[in-house]
Amino acid sequence: MTDTTSAEETVKEPSMITQKHMIAANYDRLTSAPESGTKVVSTYVPGNLNELIMCFDMVSNLPEINAINNAMRKKSGGYITEAEKQGHSEDVCTYVKADIGLMSKGAIAPNGKPIPPPDLLLLSYTGCFTFMKWFELLRDEFGCETVMLHIPYEGDGIVTEHMRDYVVKQLKDEVIPALERVSGVKFDIDRLREYLRKSAAAEDDLVWVLQSAKNKPSPIDAFFGGVFYIGPAFTAFRGTDEAIEYYVQLRAEVEDRLARGAGPITPEGEMGPEKYRLVVEGTPNWTSFREFWKMFYDEGAVVVASTYTKVGGMYDFGFRHDPDRPLESLADYCLGCYTNRNLVQRVEILENYLEEYEADGLLINSIKSCNSFSAGQLLMMREVETRTGKPAAFIETDLVDPRYFSASNVRNRMESYFQMIEQKRRGGGSATVAA
Amino acid sequence: MRCFIGIDLGSTTTKAVLMDEDLGVLGRGITNSRSNYDTATAVAKQEAVVDTRLTLFRRGLADDAGIPDVDDFMDRVAQYFRLEQFLEQLADLHETCSRFVEGGRFQNREKEAMETLEIIFGRIGDEAPALYAPGAARKSDFFRDLAGSRFMQIGGDVAKLVGLPFDLLLNVYDKSIIEVENRPPSGDLTGKFGRALDRVLGEMPDLDADTKKMHATLEKALAQELDETYVVGTGYGRVTLPFPKEHIRSEILCHGLGAHMMYSGTRTVLDIGGQDTKAIQVDPAGIVENFQMNDRCAAGCGRYLGYIADEMNMGLHELGPLAMKATKSVRINSTCTVFAGAELRDRLALGEKREDILAGLHRAIILRAMSIISRSGGIRDQFTWTGGVANNPAAARELEKLVRENYGDVTINIDPASIYTGALGAATFAQRAVINGEGAAS
Numbered sequence: 001m002t003d004t005t006s007a008e009e010t011v012k013e014p015s016m017i018t019q020k021h022m023i024a025a026n027y028d029r030l031t032s033a034p035e036s037g038t039k040v041v042s043t044y045v046p047g048n049l050n051e052l053i054m055c056f057d058m059v060s061n062l063p064e065i066n067a068i069n070n071a072m073r074k075k076s077g078g079y080i081t082e083a084e085k086q087g088h089s090e091d092v093c094t095y096v097k098a099d100i101g102l103m104s105k106g107a108i109a110p111n112g113k114p115i116p117p118p119d120l121l122l123l124s125y126t127g128c129f130t131f132m133k134w135f136e137l138l139r140d141e142f143g144c145e146t147v148m149l150h151i152p153y154e155g156d157g158i159v160t161e162h163m164r165d166y167v168v169k170q171l172k173d174e175v176i177p178a179l180e181r182v183s184g185v186k187f188d189i190d191r192l193r194e195y196l197r198k199s200a201a202a203e204d205d206l207v208w209v210l211q212s213a214k215n216k217p218s219p220i221d222a223f224f225g226g227v228f229y230i231g232p233a234f235t236a237f238r239g240t241d242e243a244i245e246y247y248v249q250l251r252a253e254v255e256d257r258l259a260r261g262a263g264p265i266t267p268e269g270e271m272g273p274e275k276y277r278l279v280v281e282g283t284p285n286w287t288s289f290r291e292f293w294k295m296f297y298d299e300g301a302v303v304v305a306s307t308y309t310k311v312g313g314m315y316d317f318g319f320r321h322d323p324d325r326p327l328e329s330l331a332d333y334c335l336g337c338y339t340n341r342n343l344v345q346r347v348e349i350l351e352n353y354l355e356e357y358e359a360d361g362l363l364i365n366s367i368k369s370c371n372s373f374s375a376g377q378l379l380m381m382r383e384v385e386t387r388t389g390k391p392a393a394f395i396e397t398d399l400v401d402p403r404y405f406s407a408s409n410v411r412n413r414m415e416s417y418f419q420m421i422e423q424k425r426r427g428g429g430s431a432t433v434a435a
Numbered sequence: 436m437r438c439f440i441g442i443d444l445g446s447t448t449t450k451a452v453l454m455d456e457d458l459g460v461l462g463r464g465i466t467n468s469r470s471n472y473d474t475a476t477a478v479a480k481q482e483a484v485v486d487t488r489l490t491l492f493r494r495g496l497a498d499d500a501g502i503p504d505v506d507d508f509m510d511r512v513a514q515y516f517r518l519e520q521f522l523e524q525l526a527d528l529h530e531t532c533s534r535f536v537e538g539g540r541f542q543n544r545e546k547e548a549m550e551t552l553e554i555i556f557g558r559i560g561d562e563a564p565a566l567y568a569p570g571a572a573r574k575s576d577f578f579r580d581l582a583g584s585r586f587m588q589i590g591g592d593v594a595k596l597v598g599l600p601f602d603l604l605l606n607v608y609d610k611s612i613i614e615v616e617n618r619p620p621s622g623d624l625t626g627k628f629g630r631a632l633d634r635v636l637g638e639m640p641d642l643d644a645d646t647k648k649m650h651a652t653l654e655k656a657l658a659q660e661l662d663e664t665y666v667v668g669t670g671y672g673r674v675t676l677p678f679p680k681e682h683i684r685s686e687i688l689c690h691g692l693g694a695h696m697m698y699s700g701t702r703t704v705l706d707i708g709g710q711d712t713k714a715i716q717v718d719p720a721g722i723v724e725n726f727q728m729n730d731r732c733a734a735g736c737g738r739y740l741g742y743i744a745d746e747m748n749m750g751l752h753e754l755g756p757l758a759m760k761a762t763k764s765v766r767i768n769s770t771c772t773v774f775a776g777a778e779l780r781d782r783l784a785l786g787e788k789r790e791d792i793l794a795g796l797h798r799a800i801i802l803r804a805m806s807i808i809s810r811s812g813g814i815r816d817q818f819t820w821t822g823g824v825a826n827n828p829a830a831a832r833e834l835e836k837l838v839r840e841n842y843g844d845v846t847i848n849i850d851p852a853s854i855y856t857g858a859l860g861a862a863t864f865a866q867r868a869v870i871n872g873e874g875a876a877s
Binding site: 419 | 671684685686687688720722723724725726727728730731810812873
């Protein structure tokens with residue numbers, strides 16, 4: 001079932017290998033864009049319009065994914081230092097600095113070739129103000145065309161017809177004309193419908209995989225494993241046959257583990273007995289990803305649901321891309337991303353996860369340099385605690401700056417948290433972990 | 436008798452609490468954590484055993500009508516026991532230093548150096564009883580601090596007098612103190628207790644007591660078997676303890692439970708430790724409901740005060756009392772320890788009084804703690820403050836002020852033994868593991 005032949009002796013699911021090849025192929029496509037004449041669009045994960053971009057034969061460059069990739073390959077620290085040398089302060093979002101630093105150092109992709117400058121900066125504004133500033137910096141750097149899709153914030157917790165119409169109007173009047181202009185390809189709505197149909201098929205399997213964590217034991221880790229599972233659906237593969245095939249493969253793997261009553265695959269193989277079921281709010285730390293994960297699986301803790309795996313679309317509450325309402329469903333997709341939800345909705349989502357997935361508690365990994373995500377997290381935590389009566393804990397790390405992950409401190413808090421859950425379970429005051 | 440021990444391995448000090456099976460605290464022990472947690476654990480545990488022996492001795496004495504003021508009497512016995520301990524370690528230090536007097540650096544002045552050490556240690560030893568006399572104030576209770584400061588003072592003077600470079604002796608001292616400190620303490624309690632008792636009795640000739648009977652009572656207390664039934668470790672160094680996993684608890688749980696044991700009405704706990712400030716919410720049974728700790732930066736923790744004490748060339752215990760003399764509070768930042776040091780020098784240069792600056796520093800620490808308390812959900816009645824800093828009067832004054840301002844009239848508990856709260860929680864877990872069967876008994 002698993003592959004242990006890689007250099008780091010990391011155990012990988014076959015679907016992870018598949019995804020690795022997919023990502024590598026996309027980087028090859030991206031870096032060879034100048035030779036192939038393919039136009040490059042830079043865009044962000046939350047609210048990305050991948051199906052629409054594909055209609056114009058363009059290739060996507062996703063700056064956060066580059067930052068994450070470089071963090072996991074231990075390169076982001078150097079890039080951040082480079083950006084700081086240029087005057088970006090210590091407290092600025094480290095995705096931004098990792099990207100600025102990457103650009104300054106030749107924009108080398110994992111395949112060793114330079115990422116070409118973008119022909120278009122396409123910003124779907126889904127709640128992160130920093131994204132806007134980030135593209136401002138990139139526009140200044142590259143002087144290319146920029147188009148912004150403004151997604152109204154779900155401040156009242158609902159999507160109104162007006163909001164949807166407003167987004168669709170922008171797609172028609174601003175985004176599609178810009179894509180046509182830059183690519184030279186005429187928009188074909190039937191082509192979009194076909195991609196959206198494929199998206200929906202992949203989304204069904206993604207949701208099945210994520211919801212498999214409702215089983216006990218959970219066959220997946222919905223945070224550390226989850227970030228891999230969402231990969232194709234959240235990035236440049238949504239709407240492709242490859243994504244459909246990836247999810248069929250993934251689902252078969254999970255079905256197999258489920259049938260065997262097995263737990264998630266960790267970098268060190270199948271997880272041991274499941275002792276704690278957690279819900280996680282917040283972004284992962286990417287520079288010490290494996291070390292962080294180990295603090296969970298060594299203790300028998302599995303993440304059964306996470307909100308981070310919803311930043312690129314909340315499919316588990318029923319949304320699907322819809323070929324019959326192509327532009328409207330793109331609008332609904334952008335409006336519904338986790339990053340565009342208000343605090344009340346986020347509390348409800350977390351509460352739902354804690355109950356539906358029968359979790360023991362909530363852990364918030366807060367990112368100091370990410371104000372749009374972190375603001376209100378303590379209030380959310382308290383509210384979720386009150387509503388569910390389940391214990392919560394709060395830790396702070398960073399996205400891709402290796403300096404801000406203090407392993408001993410995080411471990412200390414995690415240990416305390418696990419013992420706290422245990423103590424609460426017993427209700428008698430002893431925190432001894434039952435074997 | 437069955438004993439249950441909790442050990443709290445802090446970044447600055449290591450604490451031990453020994454309790455009986457009815458959750459009664461028999462003894463407490465503390466030592467500096469050094470860089471060697473194994474020794475620190477052994478020393479703290481032995482100190483708790485010593486304290487337990489004193490408790491048992493006192494219990495034995497209770498029926499003895501010959502002592503008018505038992506508290507005073509026991510204080511003296513305890514102090515003179517510490518004196519005996521100090522003298523024992525001092526002899527060890529002297530001997531260790533002598534062994535290091537060799538090599539080319541001494542240029543055939545070894546004999547002179549040995550004689551000089553003889554004089555220095557002789558003087559330190561002669562002065563020692565005054566350090567432990569009734570009512571004497573010491574800058575620290577740890578051998579390293581006491582011996583170190585005397586060696587610097589007396590050694591410097593004597594070396595100058597005999598014309599020997601003090602650096603040579605200091606080098607020998609530095610090597611030796613590490614060795615001595617990391618040597619597990621001698622187990623001879625009977626001799627030390629006996630000598631301490633004799634010293635007290637010698638000091639109190641009017642005491643109408645049967646000394647023979649008293650020695651017999653002491654011997655009985657020392658002979659009482661203390662069965663180390665279960666040990667639980669906590670604190671920052673807990674992972675280094677040679678204990679199985681089920682014998683280790685997080686300090687959050689231990690401080691929560693320890694505070695509950697001290698004050699059963701506790702609902703919010705603040706612990707300011709060496710490098711952590713923790714705010715803990717507990718339920719009526721002492722079970723942790725939520726906790727928050729400082730992240731990324733440890734400014735405002737105990738070490739902040741340690742750093743300031745060094746900057747001001749004062750003992751840590753002297754800071755609070757001096758700050759209490761302040762007539763105003765100078766504003767000092769609480770976000771960075773090093774910057775606070777810079778501000779301190781700046782304020783001194785501007786002519787501000789030391790006590791006023793110190794009052795500001797204490798306020799800074801508490802402001803930081805208040806922010807962490809807010810994060811954990813605020814203060815609920817009752818509020819218990821634990822950890823070493825709680826016994827600093829200036830910090831306590833600021834805390835009380837800010838708690839009243841922000842949360843109104845809540846009961847604020849500060850136990851004189853607040854530094855032992857984590858170890859108390861750990862000992863309670865140890866007792867429960869066996870008595871309530873909550874954990875694999877060893």
